[in-house]
């Protein structure tokens with residue numbers, strides 16, 4: 375198992391600092407959204423996530439842990455140590471086994487084809503280079519593996535979209551999240567085939583199902599991540 379590359383680009387360190395700063399209040403700030411919509415959408419997304427070994431990117435405080443399948447090994451990464459610590463507490467409280475790893479989605483510390491599937495909720499709005507992050511997802515998921523995303527994106531309505539563009543610098547500073555990204559296009563640009571895209575909330579929320587297709591022949595064989603992971607912040 376290779377060590378996680380150090381998180382050292384200025385943009386990634388800024389993202390890390392922003393999420394470390396808000397980790398303690400993150401769940402509280404999102405209570406209304408979870409209650410009104412996100413909770414149901416998480417359940418719906420994760421209902422289709424299967425495989426012997428699954429990667430969750432940007433696990434945050436672990437809100438998806440209740441939806442991880444009990445018969446699946448889940449490896450979950452995040453760039454923020456403080457968010458990961460909260461995810462570790464949640465996993466312990468729920469008595470769920472999750473391998474939590476400190477890593478940047480843009481440089482995942484896993485070999486090619488290590489996972490059967492990958493999932494992320496509300497993450498690629500804040501990864502500094504979302505296409506690079508999604509290319510990494512493409513690399514570490516096996517051929518014909520599934521990628522399941524729940525993301526907020528720029529509104530399709532041109533007026534609302536423009537307002538989101540104007541508000542974006544403030545949103546990024548306050549929360550770390552870009553509110554005007556076109557994450558569906560980024561998925562396709564990263565080489566992940568779009569199987570299905572569902573829109574909710576006036577087109578601002580997307581449930582994206584993708585697949586990795588076939589890797590050109592001659593590339594690396596599957597090698598599952600080792601049990602003991604470097605940077606595992608929650609070894610239990």
Ligand SMILES: C[S@@+](CC[C@H](N)C(=O)[O-])C[C@H]1O[C@@H](n2cnc3c(N)ncnc32)[C@H](O)[C@@H]1O
Nearest residue numbers: 393432433434452453454457478479495500501
């Ligand atoms: C809006 S939160 C969502 C957390 C969780 N997925 C959820 O649905 O509650 C975004 C998460 O992505 C993480 N993140 C942002 N950029 C990242 C990166 N480059 N690599 C790994 N995690 C990242 C943040 O630390 C944060 O925990």
